[in-house]
Amino acid sequence: MTALSVSVNTGHPTSPRLLRWLVRLHRPALWSWLGIVVVLSGALLWLGGPLTDASAAAWRQFNACGMGTCHYDQDSITRYKDAYNYLTYAVLVVPFAVAAWAGGSLVGREMESGTAQLAWTQGVSPTRWLATKLAAPAVLVAAGTGLLALLHHWAWSAGEGRIDTTKPWSSFETFYANGPVPVALALTGLAGGALIGLIARRSLAALVGGLCFTAFAWSATQLAMPHLWPTATSVTSLRHNGPSGAGITLSSGLLTSGGDRIADPYCGSDLSLQCKDLYTSLDAVSFYKDYHPESHFWPLQLMASGVLLVLAALLTLAVFRLLKHRTAS
Template sequence: MIRMSLRQLRVQALVGAILLVLAATYLIRLGGDIRAVRDASQLPGQYRQTMLFLAAGFGLVPALIGAFWGAPLVARELETGTHRLVWNQSVPRRRWLAVKLAVLGLASMAVGGVLSALLTWAADPVDQVADDRFSAILFGARGIVPIGYAAFGFTAGAITGLLVRRTLPAMALVFLAVIAVQVAVPNLLRPHYMPAERITVPMSADAINQARSLGSITGGPVVGGLAVPNAWVTDTSAFLTPDGRQLSDTAFNECFDNAPETGATGTFGDTAVCLGELDLHVDLAYQPNQRFWSFQWIELGLYLGLSALLAAVGLWRVQRRVS
């Protein structure tokens, strides 16, 4: 059973092995180049775009594993009818599926773990200076969570193939589904793994000029991109007046569109000065960077739990419904 499962995906496995070797070679070379930079303070500016590109690219790995390793594993046998030959040889259905999931699932987790270990090593000098491993994109490409992503991608692909029973539709569905989950988790679940710390920040003109954005599409009194040292900011309130009420849209837009000319410099210039004179503040929720590994373990457990749930659904389905 194990040998048969491996032989069925030998082409995909060979392609995956070649890509893994190429990725490993590149990351080892990248890590060496990063460590050759004498002034560590230059690393974030020099390699920031590279780190974001790699993290985004590695985010596709679980979806690719699900589409090219997971989806064809069962769907192809159901399409061709070869599953009946195995079952007629007294191999229980659940054992047939369990062996497939276990063998290729462990291989997928190994791929995710190796890539993550190499990228984490290569990027470590940059991460230490930039101190932003908690960002939505970079977090998923560091540490141990990519192991869970790979397990989830493969299991989702295999079970989707079992349910859809057609290889190409299953590949497309699982690719989109895995990406959707990876977008949803950082935005909907990750900020709430542990209770957030909170802080009130006075919004002086200098503080406003340190933000990345001001206002919303609808003209709301909001500010974005405020930072807390050694922390991941998960939520920022709208501008609040001294009595704790939200600044009115009218007052905000007056400063935004018709701020008195003062010759002020900075990102938002006269607008920042106008708002700074209103004695405003914002409430920030944040997760300290020291919780990074706690969040890594929580998210790994989440994805492994989802994988186990999907596997249980597949084992139930193959016993009762698949013929």
């Protein structure tokens, strides 16, 4: 690995000067980010306000119809459902956009064009350059993504119990968009994109690399999240059609008289003679389910966010160490 030869000017620009330089250099990205946050925030306020009220009124009309001819505002129900789905996925996509920008523009393009090396000859040390490059965007990213997640949770809560088709808290999209995980993932994507940009030194390669890394971190979070907090176990009589307990399910099946766990043949209640004979042959006495109830929402969110923030800190440390190694003369 070849070190970058840099002759650093002995001047020491002030932090405001560095920030002004950063804003001028990335002004299009700054305005784009502010535009995204403002537009999505306005759309989420519309979703949780007028759209929710209209959809809830339409559901009241529908539920009051009984068995007769029903006249209700179906368009309001469909409009709410579509807007909720689109806005939820938009909130989840934000961390990927941050990672792509961090890799492709924030670091990768400057390394490729020589802008970074030029800054280092104008009295800006590589370490100070990188600290400014990461700190200011991190504040804006955390504030913007946090606002979107907060508004999404508010909009979802406004429809809970009022709209019959409201997504449950445990659904994949709703769960992740309703808490701080997108904020932690965006900061991880920022640090990961910066690291890949420094390694690749090419804007396009860093952009793709930042997206791939964030997708990997996102997938790993989904796999690890259910195991970051102890599960609750529900034991249900065979008189029911299956195990009870709403939430995020990890495993379920049958319990034998000896306490062993076996697979559920999905026969149903033992009120059916066929199912009763099957359970008797299996020595099954009840259903069981290991799951996370709604009370585990915040513990899971905080644990997953904590893991991502630790990863972001490690990536940031790696970026500084790599930059120091590459600029050592």
